[in-house]
Amino acid sequence: MNFMKYRKFYYAFSILLTVVGILFLVMNKGLNRGIDFTGGTAMTLQMADPVTQEQLRVKLAEIGHPSAIVQNFGNNTYFVRTVQIDDPAQNALVDSLKTSLSPNGIEVLATELVSPVVAWDTIRNAGIAVAASAVLIFFYLWWAFRKMPNPARYGAAAIVALAHDIFIVIGIFALLGFLFDTEVNTMFLIALLTVLGYSVNDTIVVFDRIRENVLNHTNRTLTENANNAITETIGRSINTGMALMFTIAALLLFGGPTIREFLLVLLIGVLAGTYSSPGIATPLLIDWENWRKSRAAKRETARAQQPATA
């Protein structure tokens, strides 16, 4: 199948997604930082009536605190961390909990400000770490594809695909943040790192097949070899993606609400990662090749014309 024929569509699709992502990232002024990064208000609440952790969490989500962290101290006493709220808001929150969960009263044992669990710096530093590992992966792939013509391009294309996948996830979260006030917490960071691992893994599988085809069929063009490689690996890509999707979907459907954000990142990331190997990384290789060839050809014609003009 000639997958590479439509590569302009793939580029257009990815660029569109990226632009939309940037747009929302700008409109939303970045991602919404969750309480892991902002800190907030910590309350110790003693309920007069029996209340479960789950009930409390659900109720807090209903009254506008979906990201509240609820921990049980036992004895119907809960340690609740929410975004920073002022005294009237706190009273309103407690009153609301009182009417719905504990009509016999709620005693506020303590209330205080809490600092972030993780400094926002961590995100920046994690970014640096990711960049550093991208550089190393680039060099590793350069070395692993050393038998190929222009091995550095494989490393570069894999890194572009990786950046693409991460950007899609961030963009979608900017959009969700803008539309639904979705916040990012530390688990978002972890999920993003997971996507990173998956993306590189997936790209390498396709590239490995291209490597084999190029070495075995030297008479074919890169486009032909790449098309064959994608045809040969598409079954595997879809199957692996499905296997992961099953796990994530099962967790999304049956798992608790506390890890939903995390699973959403994985879901988007796996989709993007599966798509970007044939959709971005491989076309890049081909266009790079074509571009160098056409430039060489132009230089060739220019050189041929030069004596004529002289």
Next chain:
Amino acid sequence: MRRYARTLGIIIVLVVASLLILGFQTFKIGNFIRGGDTPLGLTLGLDLQGGSHLVYQASLTDEATGQPIIPTADQMEALKKTIERRVNSSGLGEPNIQILGDDRLLIQMPGVTDPDRAKQLIGETARLEFRHRQLEVARAIAGLTQEDIVAVRVVDAAAPVATTTTSVESATSTDSNATSTDSTATSTEPVITTPPVPEPRLEIDFTEAGATAFAAALAEMVRSLEIVPGNPSVYPTQLTIAVEGSDQPALNIPSSRVLIQPGGFSIPLGGDPYIRRVPNTNTFRVNLIAGLTDMTEAQQRFGNNPTLNLGLLMGKLDESVGLTGDDLSRAYPGQHAQTNRPIVNIEFTPDGAKKFAEITGRIAGTQDLLAIYLDEEELIAPSVNQAITGGSAFIEGQDFTIQRVRDIALLLESGRLPIPINLIQEREVDAILGKDSLEKSLVAGWVGLALVMLFMVLYYRVPGFVASLALVVYTILLLAIFKLFNVTLTLSGVAATILSIGMAVDANVLIFERMKEELRAGRTMLAAINIGFNRAWSAILDSNVSTLITCAILYWFGDALAAPLVMGFALNLAIGVALSMFTAVIVSRTFMRFIVATPLGKKYGLFVPSAAKQLPQNQKPAAAADARS
């Protein structure tokens, strides 16, 4: 075939060992203890398991006025960082540390298996001080003069003479008499009457003031025999009794029975005290142990109301030398270059190096020790081999383990805690995810795994079954490794595990797709398996190496950043990826070889479902190739 039989044997042994590791909730081999009351005895993070909830209050006081002052935000941040680093590198799991209000610190730690160790590591005021320790130093008894000793006499505690000052010793002798009387009464055995063995005691009468001073000295002796947790040896302080004008050596008597070894490290044995006050009097009774059990000899020496010189022989005497935690620049665990034993490296500031050189110069070559105190509690007391002028040194010890040197290094470093803190609240707290949520996620995880297996079996038939089996092996081995190496399992670890399971499945999918191609191309089953595995290997290797690179970088950055979350993820992923290479390649390959050797191996349709129509069963490979072309 033999080779595969051996590999299969190894796999079975590994699986059985792993099941045993997981099956026993806790197990203990020597000092190696694993497990707990968590599911399968795994170490879980705060999000999955509850833990301790500790709140510390910064207690900063103005030195001039003594008024408490509120620390600055920077100071609190520095405090948080120090404690974060300390807890993170202790292997106590991933803590959650937040500043509460202006001057309090919230520390949540997963699990409550060892809250005391946790609290010790967090430290409270953590004042570190180095002291010069001298051993066996003679001291006078404070407040006791020669005039305070009124009378001295020798009595026999074993004598059946009932004195008014009956002590416990005579009570026991009366008891033994009572038993012999009993046996006489039953008269089943011949009665042998032996005179009681004399038990000489020295009785000293003091004046009122003298008795008070002596009692205080006695209390000090008793205290010197108290055992500090974690250190079974003591430095007993003894009473020295010398007779003025006598050339006999002075007697040294501890307050109770103790196994005395030179240079400290003595072991208290308990039992009746050697020195006691006769109730309601100013008289003290001393058991003349060690050689003076003979009544006559004791009488000769002390019988004539001699002038006694009483003193104390201090087991140890620690003197401040002005070297404190401020002079220490670094402390870190390491290994001795030659012996490979764990050591603690210490480095001093230039100023501290001078003081350290001076004190080590004074101690070197003597029996004296360098005692290191943390919050007035002895941490360690190493001896000094030579004067150390370079400002860096290391501490080694017979009982040093890797964990012990790590803790010591952390505690030494903690001497530099920016603000003193006090524990004001301690309670237990439940998991963040909550039991309900955790159970649901667990069920979901199993459902997901089952779905993946079902999909693999339906799509790839026999190879899919083999891959599922390999996945089961993978899961068992992974959990056993987590338990064995005490890996903290948190939600981020679960994420890493999902990814590595995905990769393990991926590796098998790669291999089987390849196998299918080769079968379609007309290869024999065995050849197809071999080619499938060999060809897929390069992709599996490259992708896993890339992942391991990422893990290494993240782990390293996580360490530098004190972001345990990222570190946990990286560690989990690295273990998972390394293991997935093993199970996806070696385990499933071995299983495949075995299945192919059975009659099932003849049924091509079970291996290449989509090609079943093109490949009639038992068809010769060459013919299959023809049929396709």
